[in-house]
Amino acid sequence: MEPPLMRWMNLALRLLVGGLFMVAGTLKAAEPATFLTAIENYHILPRALAVAAAFYLPYLEILCGSCLVLRRWQTGALVLMGCLMLVFIVALASAWGRGLNIACGCFGEGGEPGRYGLALLRDLLLLAALCWLLFTERRGESGFPA
Amino acid sequence: MRRSSDHGKTLREAGALLLTAGLLALVAACVSGPLPTVGEEAGEITLDAALHRQPPPLWIDARPAPEYEAGHVPGALLLNPENWPQAVPGVLDAWAPGQCAVVYCGTPGGEASREVAERLRAFQLGPVFVLQGGWKAWSRH
Secondary structure (H helix, E strand, O other), X not given: OOHHHHHHHHHHHHHHHHHHHHHHHHHHHHOHHHHHHHHHOOOOOOHHHHHHHHHHHHHHHHHHHHHHHHOOOHHHHHHHHHHHHHHHHHHHHHHHHOOOOOXXXXXXXXXXXXXXXXXXHHHHHHHHHHXXXXXXXXXXXXXXXX | OXXXXXXXHHHHHHHHHHXXXXXXXXXXXXXXXXXXXXXXXXXXXXXXXXXXXXXXXXXXXXXXXXHHHHOOOOOOEEOOOOOHHHHXXXXXXXXXXXXXXXXXXXXXXXXXXXXXXXXXXXXXXXXXXXXXXXXXXXXXX
């Protein structure tokens, strides 16, 4: 692949993934009670930790997404976003494995319950995109100047 | 050498982001105050939790009669705001003391099931929950 094409592709990927995290985080931060319900439906965390996560995760997503879009603290943000995606994937797989009929809560709202396949596919694609961005960032191929 | 300094930079960036998110979350928590109780504490129950209740819950269908006749949770009794006077004696007969009742309806906001649940709670026979997702949650499971 030609470097200029690679650079444009990375830019598009960065804006897409970063923008998605910013939107998801903003929707959750606007309705912490709704997001708390989504977290509690997984039956993984005790109430106190679920409340902490309902306040904390949205701002982490917004910050990481903003860093990716603005190309500031990018590698740190990419690593954290990758960790977040892993956590989301494990939580979704665990809910699916236990046969829970719940909405993923990925964008805060209730959404359609039980659509684990689609949510997992989306999260795996996002994780792959994050790995790719981290890989190119490390190799210094991310292109456009900061 | 460069690699280890790269790792250090990544860790510092990640740490700064984690800390900043924590500060923002703290401010947001202080501004919003305590979150309202949700889930079972607020009288709602997920389908999965309802199916695992022991003893099994008394299912109450708060949808209109034609929808109930077209299909309902096995064993569910029809009780909606319209047929309340006629149907409530039968529900009270079937409701064992201490058994939980789970009410569902077909509206997205669950208005009918909330109203029926509220009225049933007045009898104080057992916990009364509204099914999260209502009939849609059952029909998809």
